Amino acid sequence: MSAPLRRRHLVLAGAAASLALLVAGCTSNQPKDTATQAAQTQAVSDNDAPGKQVTIGFSAPAADHGWMSSITKSAVAEAGKYPDVKLVQAEATNDVNLQISQIESFINDKVDAIVLLPFDGAALTEVATKAMRAGIPVINVDREFSDPNAARVTVLGDNYGMGVSAGKYICDQLGGKTDAKVAEIAGIDSLPLTQDRSKGFKDALATCGLSVSNRVAADFTVQGGEEAAANLLQAAPKLDAIWNHDDDQGVGVMAAIENAGRHEFFMVGGAGSKQVMNQIKADNTVIKATVIYPSTQAADAVRLARLLVQGKAMSDLVEVEVPRKVQLYAPVVTKANVDKYLPTAFES
Incomplete structure (x- = not known):
C-alpha cells in the first residue's frame, strides 16, 4: 500500500471510530444521565426515620391570645409526631425571672436542646448564652436575643x-x-x-x-x-x-x-x-x-432541634448543616x- 493511501485509510478508520463513540454516547450515556438525575430528584430523605433519642426543653410566654396559644400547641403536636423526641414543657409565663429559672433548670437537667420563645429577648440572652456554653443548642423563636451567639438557630416570622x-x-x-x-x-x-x-x-x-x-x-x-x-x-x-x-x-x-x-x-x-x-x-x-x-415557628424549631442533636441537616438544602437563621415568609391569604x-x- 502506498504512503498516501495508507494515510487516507488511517484517517477514515479514525473517523469511523470517533463516529462509533459519538453514536454510543448518544444512545447510552444520555439515558444513564437522565436516570441518574431522576434518581437524585426522587431521592427521599431519611430525616423522619427514628434516630437518637432527643430531649428538648420548651419554654414560651403565657398563651394570652390565640397566636401565642397556637405557638405552644403546634410545638407540642410536632414533638408528638416523633417517637425519638421527648418534649419537656415548662409552664408558660410572662414572668422574665421565672422563664430564666426554667432555662437554668433545663441546663442543670442536661437536656439535648432548648426551644425558647422568650417573653423578652434581651432579658433571656444571658441565660441562653449560658446554655450554649454548656453545649446545649438553643433554638430562639420569634423574639430575638440581643446577641446572636446566644442561639444556634433563630426561627423568625417576617x-x-x-x-x-x-x-x-x-x-x-x-x-x-x-x-x-x-x-x-x-x-x-x-x-x-x-x-x-x-x-x-x-x-x-x-x-x-x-x-x-x-x-x-x-x-x-x-x-x-x-x-x-x-x-x-x-x-x-x-x-x-x-x-x-x-x-x-x-x-x-x-x-x-x-x-x-x-x-x-x-x-x-x-x-x-x-x-x-x-x-x-x-x-x-x-x-x-x-x-x-406563622404560628408554626415553634413547631419548626422543634424539628430543627431534633435535626441538630441527631447530626442531620435540612434535606432540601445542599448544605450539610442546619442554617443559622430561618425567616418564614409572609404570604397573603385570599x-x-x-x-x-x-x-x-x-x-x-
Missing part, C-alpha cells in the same frame, strides 16, 4: 415582610387610584415588630403612589382593637382600605366596623387566624385578605388560596 405583603395587596386592589384613603391599625407602637410592620407597609404603598392617610395603634387585644378602630372610623368619614396588623385584635376591629355600619372599604388582616380565613372564604364581610405571621392555609391557621 414583620417587615408582613407590611410589604399587605401594602402590595392593597396597591394591586386599588389599581392606581392615587387619591385612595388607606388606614392602618397597628399593634403596640413601642415594639420593634410593630415598627417593622409599619415601615414595610409604608414602603410598599409608596411604590404605587399611596400613603397612610389615617393611623391608630391598638394593643393586640380585642378590646384595644375595638377602641382603636372606633376612633379611626370617627376620624375618617371615607376610606378605601384598612390594614389591621393583628387578627386577634381584629375581632374588636370588626365589632367597631359593624357598630359604625361602615362597608365602603375592604380590610386586610394580619397573622392569619382561622376566624379571619373563614370570613375570607365566605366573602361576606369587609375582610378580603390576611397576611400570615379567597383564591385560603384552603391552602386553613390547616395551619390559629384560633383567635
Whole structure:
C-alpha cells in the first residue's frame, strides 16, 4: 500500500471510530444521565426515620391570645409526631425571672436542646448564652436575643415582610387610584415588630403612589382593637382600605366596623387566624385578605432541634448543616388560596 493511501485509510478508520463513540454516547450515556438525575430528584430523605433519642426543653410566654396559644400547641403536636423526641414543657409565663429559672433548670437537667420563645429577648440572652456554653443548642423563636451567639438557630416570622405583603395587596386592589384613603391599625407602637410592620407597609404603598392617610395603634387585644378602630372610623368619614396588623385584635376591629355600619372599604388582616380565613372564604364581610405571621415557628424549631442533636441537616438544602437563621415568609391569604392555609391557621 502506498504512503498516501495508507494515510487516507488511517484517517477514515479514525473517523469511523470517533463516529462509533459519538453514536454510543448518544444512545447510552444520555439515558444513564437522565436516570441518574431522576434518581437524585426522587431521592427521599431519611430525616423522619427514628434516630437518637432527643430531649428538648420548651419554654414560651403565657398563651394570652390565640397566636401565642397556637405557638405552644403546634410545638407540642410536632414533638408528638416523633417517637425519638421527648418534649419537656415548662409552664408558660410572662414572668422574665421565672422563664430564666426554667432555662437554668433545663441546663442543670442536661437536656439535648432548648426551644425558647422568650417573653423578652434581651432579658433571656444571658441565660441562653449560658446554655450554649454548656453545649446545649438553643433554638430562639420569634423574639430575638440581643446577641446572636446566644442561639444556634433563630426561627423568625417576617414583620417587615408582613407590611410589604399587605401594602402590595392593597396597591394591586386599588389599581392606581392615587387619591385612595388607606388606614392602618397597628399593634403596640413601642415594639420593634410593630415598627417593622409599619415601615414595610409604608414602603410598599409608596411604590404605587399611596400613603397612610389615617393611623391608630391598638394593643393586640380585642378590646384595644375595638377602641382603636372606633376612633379611626370617627376620624375618617371615607376610606378605601384598612390594614389591621393583628387578627386577634381584629375581632374588636370588626365589632367597631359593624357598630359604625361602615362597608365602603375592604380590610386586610394580619397573622392569619382561622376566624379571619373563614370570613375570607365566605366573602361576606369587609375582610378580603390576611397576611400570615406563622404560628408554626415553634413547631419548626422543634424539628430543627431534633435535626441538630441527631447530626442531620435540612434535606432540601445542599448544605450539610442546619442554617443559622430561618425567616418564614409572609404570604397573603385570599379567597383564591385560603384552603391552602386553613390547616395551619390559629384560633383567635
